[in-house]
Amino acid sequence: MALADQTLYCRDCNQEFVFTVGEQEFYASRGLTNSPSRCPSCRAARKGQGGGYGGGRSSGGGGGGGGRRGR
Numbered sequence: 001m002a003l004a005d006q007t008l009y010c011r012d013c014n015q016e017f018v019f020t021v022g023e024q025e026f027y028a029s030r031g032l033t034n035s036p037s038r039c040p041s042c043r044a045a046r047k048g049q050g051g052g053y054g055g056g057r058s059s060g061g062g063g064g065g066g067g068r069r070g071r
Contacts, residue, residue: 005020010039
């Protein structure tokens with residue numbers, strides 16, 4: 001099946017954006033099967049916030065050890 005540019009709508013700002021054939025080929029080469037749901041501007045803003053894309057945040061956890069003290 002031949003690829004063609006797709007017109008999509010951003011889930012954040014509702015702006016129309018084009019998912020180009022080149023971007024589709026890039027996504028396919030990375031094994032990504034879903035089309036982007038955000039326009040490039042919103043993707044960049046979201047990435048800058050540290051949200052999503054597997055990084056930036058950690059759940060903390062750690063601590064440990066200090067709960068009980070000798071009586």
